[in-house]
Every structure is written in C-alpha cells, then in structure tokens.
Amino acid sequence: MENQTVKDQVGRTVVVPKYPKSIVSLVPSQTELLFDLGLAERVVGITKFCVHPEEWCRNKTRIGGTKRLDFEAILALNPDLIIANKEENNRADIERLEKDFPVWVSDVNDLDSALEMIDSIGQIADSDSDSIRKEIELEFGNLKLLTTDLKTLYLIWKNPYMVAGSDTFIHDLMLRCGLKNVVGASRYPELTSDEIANLNPTLVLLSSEPFPFKENHIEEFQKQLPNTKITLVDGEMFSWYGSRLRLAPAYFKSLLAALK
Secondary structure: OOEEEEEOOOOOEEEEEOOOOOEEEOOHHHHHHHHHOOOOOOEEEEOOOOOOOHHHHHHOEEOEOOOOEOHHHHHHHOOOEEEEEOOOOOHHHHHHHOOOOOEEEEOOOOHHHHHHHHHHHHHHOOOOOHHHHHHHHHHHHOOOOOOOOOEEEEEEEOOOEEEOOOOOHHHHHHHHOOOEEOOOOOOOOEEOHHHHHHHOOOEEEEEOOOOOOOHHHHHHHHHHOOOOEEEEEOHHHHHOOOHHHHOHHHHHHHHHHHHO
C-alpha cells in the first residue's frame, strides 16, 4: 500500500495510506464531515456521540466515547487511519493508539482552522472537499454581523457552571455573530453563581450540549439574573466544526432576529 506523509494540526508528522480504506473517527463533527465527503464505505468505526448521520449512528461500529475509547473494538477494526481532535480526545489515548495505527489530530479554535481541517481531511482521505469549504465561506461571508452591545455569556455545563472562554471555537463564532463574550479567561472556566452575576451579561446562551440545558434552566437563571435575556441555543451550530458549518450562518441569522 502506497503511503503519504502529512502534518496534522498539532504539528505531528503522520504516515497514512494514500487511499485509506478503513477509517475510525473519534470526533462527532468530523464523523459528519466524513459522511459528507462521501466516505460511507470507508468509515468503519465512530463514537457513541456521533449522532450525524443517523444511518451511521445505527449501523457503524461504536468504539466508545470521545473520552472513553473502547481500545479492543478499535483493535478489532484494524483501521489504516484514525481521525482525532486535540481537545475532544485524551492525549494519553492518542499516544496509545498511534503505537499501532496512523492517527491524524485536528486542533480547531476558529473558523479558519476549521476550514484548514476540512481541506486536510479531504486531502488525506482522497476526497474533494472544495465544495464544502466554498459553501461554508459563502454562507459566513453573507452573514451580516449584528451591531449590538449584547454582552454575552455562553454556558456549556451545569454543576459546576462552565462557560466558553476567549480562545475557543465557540468564542470565534460568537464574534462572527456580533456577540461580545464577557469571559476573558481561556478555554472553559468554571464560574460560581456570584461570578456569573458579577459579569452582568446582557444575554445568556444555554447550549444544548454537552450539557442538555432545557426550559426549566431558563427559569433558574432568570431568578439569578432578572434583567438578562436568557435563551436556549443549538450547541451543534456553535461548536461543530465540520460540514455542519454550512448550516450555522442561517441558524445564527434566525437567532439574532429573535433577539431583536
């Protein structure tokens, strides 16, 4: 089998087949990208969180969760390419897998690095990603930024409260919506109720994932922040950095219109 030597997004040199025939994806948003690249016959394993597309969710071999991999299941599949992510997968797991298999790792913190990831996976998998990239660029190019003073807090978890910080993919998409992230700390800091109140956000976005915020949580926050607009949002639109990005700008437009 002829190989190619490529760099992944964390700077590692990876030797992979020029035409990988047995691919395992450890990341939901990248699993959906592989589907949209037309690789249905070549993707053999996905995580239990890979819910798109639905038919893969039903029919593909599950190899555990993003943080708790089933190494025996992966070994049985004997993939010639594993696609992972720096943030969503554990470093120790990646180091364990790369002893036996080629592992390509993405590192996505903004739209530009997401587009780079899409191009790279298309190239590695020998599948044309140009149409997906161009559609994403077109849709985001047509997204009119909302000019507003909405100081926004984006919550991803409860007990403890965790929020999207200033160097995350979510933060970048918030900026592209014209929403001002009130969190200056990096990554996903934990905040107390008092710390949230002291930030005095104009808008609080409660994400549908990874914690599934519901309507009753709006009521809880409204008691703490009586003068703040609080709304549920589709976490996939703010945090999935694969081909789902084609749908995100239209969702953002609808969200922004509802906030006026």
